[in-house]
Amino acid sequence: LHEIDSVSSFAVDSVNLQKQIDELSSFSDSPAPSVTRILYSENDVLARRFIKKLMKEAGLSVREDAVGNIFGQWEGSEPDLSAVSTGSHIDAIPYSGKYDGVVGVLGAIEAINVLKRSGFKPKRSLEVIMFTSEEPTRYGISCLGSRLLAGSVTLATALKQTVDNQNISFMEAAKSAGYAENNDFSTVFLGDKRYAAFVELHIEQGPILENEGISIGIVTAIAAPASIKVDFGGNGGHAGAALMPQRNDAGLAAAELALAVEKHVLESGSIDTVGTVGILELHPGAINSIPSKAHMEIDTRDIDEKRRNNVIEKIHESAVMISKRRGVELLGFRIVNQDPPALSNELVIEAMESATQVLNLSSKKMISRAYHDSLFMARKAPMGMIFIPCYKGYSHKPEEYASPGDVENGVKVLALTLAKLSSN
């Protein structure tokens, strides 16, 4: 039995899946309902253990690579063919929610359970992947695990010198979590023929599906993300004694640049351009001290790479201009990453669409404005993404929510898509 005969045999254990989502959210550095799970922290290690346990319970054979990407494999009847893979991440930025990424990991394991229970046997092997550090929280690098899988030599090298803001090296942190044994991250790189396809299930993180009452989003492209770190430096000084004309306040330079980011983004001419200053830190950070240093981290994205790069250029021009006008030093303007967008593969899109039709679920083709590990997996395999609605489009905050029914729909579409791709 290689093919799915009838989806009527598809049974998602929604109650148990919700239990798993709730249990996973308890591995957090911040109090519920918020979730904070930082790469290689104690809670991250506990959460990883939980995922490996669930993979094993689903009958998958579990393997981890040097950065902690976790793979659970269900061997197909033709194991020499490229496998079909699915997955997402479980790390969570500070004070965020419990669905981002998680739905695509726990949902993938449940999709395997659904297929097993239905009596399905895969032709190509199926693999569930939990990617390491999709979020850039600790080391400033987004999609760390999938970037490495995609073969980033630069990143494999850079990681040996990378430290977090507590000055803990990536190497040391990875080793403390049980990884990086051989000090060689190039072992993570995927071979070109490893995967025949990659599919990721994820909450939309936007309001469109909910607003339009549609069950499934079929992602055709992922917006091009970039992130920038900016540092300004001034003389600082006493907030009472230094008169205004004597000042070169690094904090005010940062405030101006934050507003300039918003201005350049709004002037791009497209609703698809976004830009955010999520981090702005002042030094020394005392009420009676003029800021002598300001550190900012800027995120900007677009589905049009050129338009986004043009915004980056304008942000840079503003930073230079502000620093000159204010007599503040522009200590750094570093583009940390400037990734191109990714397109979904036509065959994967077809498989997802036909799955929604067979399951009788409404669907809509859409763009992913958030980036995902799929952005990098697209470099190594035909890629597709399945979106489900989430409450008010909220994400990256405790109010993030997807209903059990919507999660169930997503798991079914994923299961059927995997079955189809496995049989190709």
Next chain:
Amino acid sequence: LHEIDSVSSFAVDSVNLQKQIDELSSFSDSPAPSVTRILYSENDVLARRFIKKLMKEAGLSVREDAVGNIFGQWEGSEPDLSAVSTGSHIDAIPYSGKYDGVVGVLGAIEAINVLKRSGFKPKRSLEVIMFTSEEPTRYGISCLGSRLLAGSVTLATALKQTVDNQNISFMEAAKSAGYAENNDFSTVFLGDKRYAAFVELHIEQGPILENEGISIGIVTAIAAPASIKVDFGGNGGHAGAALMPQRNDAGLAAAELALAVEKHVLESGSIDTVGTVGILELHPGAINSIPSKAHMEIDTRDIDEKRRNNVIEKIHESAVMISKRRGVELLGFRIVNQDPPALSNELVIEAMESATQVLNLSSKKMISRAYHDSLFMARKAPMGMIFIPCYKGYSHKPEEYASPGDVENGVKVLALTLAKLSSN
């Protein structure tokens, strides 16, 4: 011998005083040359022990009150007369320098030594005071010790409910440092006749004396300081998925208000108006998260109280307007303190001036733009301040510096002023 016959017998042990300044700076939570010494921290307690040791070595009888103001008394020949007091603080904001406040405490103890070595015997008792928490770092309250000495009932009550940003209560912290035994801070209040005069020696924290090559600044007034805490709140959300028109970014509201503070201050029409945003914190503080909360602390001062209050009003109007325009909630706008300026006492000014003449030191009358414990001591005693030059006017940063020669001049002027006031 009640009177000083000749200042030729005045000998300041500059080498030892510099050694003490250096040793005190080693009690720090940040690496040299920066100094960070936070109220009731381990290093603060060690520094207090050091001060008490020096007071005892100078033959002073040492007493501490319920918040940890430390008093070292040299009993006069007429101990029933009101005493003459001097002193300053030794707490240091994060990453600041080793002279702010310290010169007025170690210098005062050395002034006592100078007088003792010269054979002088005071008529009125002389007292050296080390004030608790002149800096607002930990509990957001500046001049905490001297405010209480000046009889602030509001503060004595509020302290029982006050917590730091780690949620450690003032009570708990004070007790851990060995204070607040009776849970009653009203015991700190000074009686009205306790001091006949108060004089504080301090670095200028501005560039005027150095630029003009003048040895001593005689302070005639202290600018009126105010501090404000502002909190904005928005919906936050994912930096990729939330489109610009959907956003209400608390961080951008804060950036706008920071620039508005600068604008209102510059528009006051006077060089004497200053305003600073020294603290600006974003929540959750992740590069890919739209700030859902922003916390700011604003310091504004003027020698003209009305003009400063007008600036505060305009800052408030801006905060309201920005919050409306951006759809961001103004969660709080709290004026933490809004103190009036203080004038120096004519007799104390005369004593300081005549001291500089006797010592043949150039001097200049000036305004203190920084606030000091003297601002509050002025409510309980005729007050005066002695400024000495400091390098480039730098303060509140590691580069803060006063030369041993300038410190020596300050100590001599202080010693002679105390001697004169003690004999009145």
